[in-house]
Amino acid sequence: MDTLTATPSISPSTENPMTDLYFDLDTTPLREVNSTLHGDISGEVTIDNPHGAHSVAAGVNAPVKITVNGHVGYYAAGMNQQAEIIINGNAGTGVAENMMSGTVVVKGNASQSAGATAHGGLLVVEGDAAARCGISMKGVDIVVGGNVGHSSAFMAQAGRLVIRGDAGHGLGDSIYETRLYVRGSVASLGADCVAKPMRSEHLEELAGLLKAAGFKDDDLSAYTRYGSARELYHFHADNSSSY
Numbered sequence: 001m002d003t004l005t006a007t008p009s010i011s012p013s014t015e016n017p018m019t020d021l022y023f024d025l026d027t028t029p030l031r032e033v034n035s036t037l038h039g040d041i042s043g044e045v046t047i048d049n050p051h052g053a054h055s056v057a058a059g060v061n062a063p064v065k066i067t068v069n070g071h072v073g074y075y076a077a078g079m080n081q082q083a084e085i086i087i088n089g090n091a092g093t094g095v096a097e098n099m100m101s102g103t104v105v106v107k108g109n110a111s112q113s114a115g116a117t118a119h120g121g122l123l124v125v126e127g128d129a130a131a132r133c134g135i136s137m138k139g140v141d142i143v144v145g146g147n148v149g150h151s152s153a154f155m156a157q158a159g160r161l162v163i164r165g166d167a168g169h170g171l172g173d174s175i176y177e178t179r180l181y182v183r184g185s186v187a188s189l190g191a192d193c194v195a196k197p198m199r200s201e202h203l204e205e206l207a208g209l210l211k212a213a214g215f216k217d218d219d220l221s222a223y224t225r226y227g228s229a230r231e232l233y234h235f236h237a238d239n240s241s242s243y
Helices: 030-037 201-214 238-243
Strands: 018-025 040-049 067-071 084-087 103-106 122-125 138-144 156-164 177-183 193-197 224-228
Touching: 018 122, 018 238, 030 040, 030 193, 138 201
Parallel strands: 018 040, 040 067, 067 084, 084 103, 103 122, 122 138, 138 156, 156 177
Antiparallel strands: 177 224, 193 224
16 A cells, blocks of 8 residues: 655545545644644554654544654643554653554653553653652553652553653552552552551552553562542531532
8 A cells, every 4th residue: 555645635524535645844843733633534644754743643533553753742642542653762741641542662761741640541751750640540551661750640540651660759649549569569558558467459450550561571469459438528527528
């Protein structure tokens, strides 16, 4: 199949969806790239020379594979639905923010708030993730190959976060029902976050997440599970004067 080179004149139609698109951000404006990605597309998409641009491949809602060759800025792959997005570089603040489904893989490191408020799908950061990784996550699965910074999984409501390295201070502060798996050390736990037993179903769940993220040789016994003590978000009549 021939590869199409996108230019400002390209506009996808619903009758003839585009396949195998190529963009060079040195020559094609990002606004035009994202506009095309929001149309009726399929197949594979390659984006070269992002040079740290913000919102690269944000708002995609199509079952396509998008490869971004280079570092990206804020909110790359934000609000993703269905797409498989691979970033061959580092990602700035809020990568995969509010993602609904699909897969986002960062081959390098991610800045703060990776996967913030995301509802579904899988986010993989092969390197380290900075502060607030998974903040207010609402169903997404996040696997970090290295360390995460402070306040990760703050107010995390649902989903799973796997950390193959260490976690900074305040892990899981005010956590709800998200399950956390950490192989390394934790600087400190946040309010209402506690270590929990690792039962057989959790080992099975962890193995599946690691396999899906491309990490399948880890010693599962090295991981500790953390979750909510379920004390913080329940109303107690004896404390009514404090509310």
